[in-house]
Amino acid sequence: MAQRRTAWTRLTTPFATIPASTATTLALAMWVVVIGGWALLSYGRVVPNMFLPTPGTVLETTYRMSLDGSLFYHTLTSAKVVILGFIVSSLIAVPLGLWMGTYRAVQAPLEPLVNFIRYLPVTSFVPLFILWIGIGIEQRIAVIFFGTFFQQLVMISDCARSVSRDLVNASYTLGTKRSEAVWHVIFPAALPAILDTLRVTMGWAWTYLVVAELVAASSGLGYISLKAMRGFQVDVIFMAIAAIGLLGLITDTAFRVLRARVAPWAP
Amino acid sequence: MTETVKANNLDGMASANIDARAAGTTMAIEDVTLRYGDANGVLALDDVSLKVARNEFCVIVGPSGCGKSSLLYLAAGLNDATSGSIKVDGREVIEPGPDRGMVFQGYTLFPWLTVRANIEYGPKRKGLPAEQRKQIVDQYLNEVGLAPFADHYPAQLSGGMKQRVAIARALANDPAVLLMDEPFGALDSQTRGTMQKLLLRVWERQQKTVLFVTHDIDEALVLGDRVLVMTARPGKIKAEIKVDIPRPRSMDVILEPDFIALKRRILGLLHDEIDEDH
Numbered sequence: 001m002a003q004r005r006t007a008w009t010r011l012t013t014p015f016a017t018i019p020a021s022t023a024t025t026l027a028l029a030m031w032v033v034v035i036g037g038w039a040l041l042s043y044g045r046v047v048p049n050m051f052l053p054t055p056g057t058v059l060e061t062t063y064r065m066s067l068d069g070s071l072f073y074h075t076l077t078s079a080k081v082v083i084l085g086f087i088v089s090s091l092i093a094v095p096l097g098l099w100m101g102t103y104r105a106v107q108a109p110l111e112p113l114v115n116f117i118r119y120l121p122v123t124s125f126v127p128l129f130i131l132w133i134g135i136g137i138e139q140r141i142a143v144i145f146f147g148t149f150f151q152q153l154v155m156i157s158d159c160a161r162s163v164s165r166d167l168v169n170a171s172y173t174l175g176t177k178r179s180e181a182v183w184h185v186i187f188p189a190a191l192p193a194i195l196d197t198l199r200v201t202m203g204w205a206w207t208y209l210v211v212a213e214l215v216a217a218s219s220g221l222g223y224i225s226l227k228a229m230r231g232f233q234v235d236v237i238f239m240a241i242a243a244i245g246l247l248g249l250i251t252d253t254a255f256r257v258l259r260a261r262v263a264p265w266a267p
Numbered sequence: 268m269t270e271t272v273k274a275n276n277l278d279g280m281a282s283a284n285i286d287a288r289a290a291g292t293t294m295a296i297e298d299v300t301l302r303y304g305d306a307n308g309v310l311a312l313d314d315v316s317l318k319v320a321r322n323e324f325c326v327i328v329g330p331s332g333c334g335k336s337s338l339l340y341l342a343a344g345l346n347d348a349t350s351g352s353i354k355v356d357g358r359e360v361i362e363p364g365p366d367r368g369m370v371f372q373g374y375t376l377f378p379w380l381t382v383r384a385n386i387e388y389g390p391k392r393k394g395l396p397a398e399q400r401k402q403i404v405d406q407y408l409n410e411v412g413l414a415p416f417a418d419h420y421p422a423q424l425s426g427g428m429k430q431r432v433a434i435a436r437a438l439a440n441d442p443a444v445l446l447m448d449e450p451f452g453a454l455d456s457q458t459r460g461t462m463q464k465l466l467l468r469v470w471e472r473q474q475k476t477v478l479f480v481t482h483d484i485d486e487a488l489v490l491g492d493r494v495l496v497m498t499a500r501p502g503k504i505k506a507e508i509k510v511d512i513p514r515p516r517s518m519d520v521i522l523e524p525d526f527i528a529l530k531r532r533i534l535g536l537l538h539d540e541i542d543e544d545h
Contacts (some may be wrong), residue, residue: 167339169345169363169371172343172345173363174389175391175392185377188379265379
């Protein structure tokens with residue numbers, strides 16, 4: 001055997017695996033750099049605290065708002081909006097996307113329309129939704145739905161379309177009827193890709209939260225950010241942003257776990 | 268033995284002398300033509316006729332792109348011929364069905380199902396009761412020697428094992444004819460030899476009608492009762508060669524003079540095709 005590779009060679013080899021401890025160290029180092037940089041800029045008064053709060057202030061605010069329950073309350077409201085919007089969207093997009101990817105007759109009428117709509121900015125529809133739906137939670141859910149659904153539809157249809165033709169052909173020679181192919185072959189074959197799509201679009205759903213709570217909301221993380229802006233409470237904005245990011249991280253992990261449970265056969 | 272070797276030039280005619288054992292014909296392909304696209308499209312198959320007798324192992328060899336796989340897809344009902352007819356047990360083929368099992372060149376196991384569930388797929392579609400299904404699955408798992416891997420997923424298997432499962436999965440449906448489209452083409456030569464041996468053993472025990480497509484002459488002669496040689500595009504049946512090498516055959520058969528004589532004959536026929544091509 002050749003001489004053992006040095007750690008540096010391993011780190012700089014394309015696609016090479018690195019020890020788990022090294023990966024963890026690198027991930028932690030990144031956070032240290034980001035939070036350290038933030039601390040340096042804020043404690044060192046490089047940026048006035050009016051614009052950039054210190055980590056200590058943000059932690060203090062988080063602690064205070066956790067104690068009085070308001071952080072939990074606003075987080076819950078936001079999570080409810082995002083998750084409901086996401087679920088409603090997914091419940092329609094998964095079956096419809098499967099059909100769209102499977103049958104040209106479904107794809108032909110839908111695709112041009114969907115590709116038109118999915119490039120429209122969600123924000124431009126907010127006034128319309130307020131007129132149509134009002135200012136309740138339904139309006140906020142509609143914004144999340146609108147931002148997620150059309151992207152999901154196109155991506156899930158692609159998942160279905162990329163299922164191997166020979167897999168479907170093989171199923172026919174084993175007695176699968178044409179009408180059964182979607183459920184028995186195309187859906188299970190596309191499932192890992194569909195779950196990946198759901199995970200990615202869940203992230204997008206969170207990014208529409210503040211847009212959804214821009215107008216007429218009376219609770220939620222986006223709402224308290226907007227309110228904090230008026231009162232120059234930068235620490236609250238920071239806390240809300242961190243909370244949204246953390247929730248995104250949790251749902252992302254949940255989807256990874258779900259995918260590993262539901263499709264253990266897929267790499 | 269060599270005097271029994273026949274190589275009839277058929278000149279594209281539907282022929283009376285193909286049907287080796289006409290009495291027990293399982294599959295009859297008559298005057299099948301396949302043209303892609305419109306009337307000016309590429310002619311892939313030109314007036315192909317052949318019969319496969321019951322329990323016969325019939326092999327088609329031909330240069331690549333001659334349409335031999337296309338012919339198999341037509342027989343499976345996965346594609347429609349431009350003209351002509353294909354009958355299995357007297358019934359016209361109009362769509363795919365479990366009476367024509369197929370093993371593909373690429374790996375087509377359902378990756379979300381375990382080995383056991385893959386083999387069980389056909390019997391399940393048929394609506395057989397669980398107890399009977401289990402019996403069938405166990406039988407074919409043993410037949411292809413994969414009982415210890417019953418609960419593995421396809422991704423955990425080697426290429427040769429995947430094709431063994433694919434064979435078991437097709438046989439579990441008890442098809443009238445087993446269509447095999449270069450099933451060992453993607454395997455390394457050692458594994459291919461093992462697979463040929465296994466297929467012969469299974470075929471001898473199960474008594475199945477097989478239509479097997481390959482471009483490997485050795486493979487054709489080791490496996491087949493009869494080898495049909497196809498022309499380059501447009502594909503026609505050019506010659507029929509009976510392989511009267513006694514069974515059970517071992518892999519050493521490729522060293523015997525009879526075998527080599529047959530191989531030389533087929534090589535000559537195929538070389539004509541390749542020369543004409545250029």
